[in-house]
Amino acid sequence: MGQGDTPEWDLEVRPHRAVFTARIVAAVIAIAFLAGGIWLRTGSTGVNFRVADQLAMIGIGLLIAAAVLLLTRPRVRVGPSGVSVRNILGDSDFPWNTVLGVTFPDKKAWARLELVNDDYVPMLAIRSNDKERAAQAMDKLRELGARYTAEQE
Template structure:
């Protein structure tokens, strides 16, 4: 397999998301073990259920953040961001934009709004710049015209 076609994944955001997931799980366990109903508290099954639902929502958001990616192939790239996943063919991509003042890379596409590529995040420093350049190289190789800020 061509190493240029390896998936793009943010490192720091992914690490933070997994660490926070562990903190949420540990916090829920600690809460359930240490807080017992007594004269000062009247926690019932519904209270514990609300905590579990809230924790599940947090974990789902963190999981989605940890799995943000951009998966290229010879025909295009599938961009999975925090909320949406979108497939873009290389011929639709006009340019790749990334610079120190951007939180993440951006794909400018023909006749549509730009697409954020959260898998290439400025927080990753030099690695992010290299990954943005790799994405720009893929755009040039497979059909677009790429300008990297």
């Protein structure tokens, strides 16, 4: 799939609990660093803090919060042309002729896409802590995979 292609997706999966948790953690971090930055100069610790130090503290908190929000990016999309997996830092597209199946290995936090040549790609969007949603996503992904693989043969 190249740029400009707009394939129709039959399934799109995103994590739910991880997104909720990441948003709360990012907000707490941002608020804590904001409060710390504001009150940095009010104590008498013997250290002389300046406005630049306050701004730096707030900026660092916002950067950490933004990094935590990267955990909300994972997504898996399935369509006639294949499977598109977006994890934290990038998208990868896999045509059906390279996909062998999907598995959820024992004691792992997320599913993985099994590929030819004994390769695999973790799918952070399908997480074990989503329980029933994850099971439904796996069932639907397997169903679509079987259908599209059969159509291509």
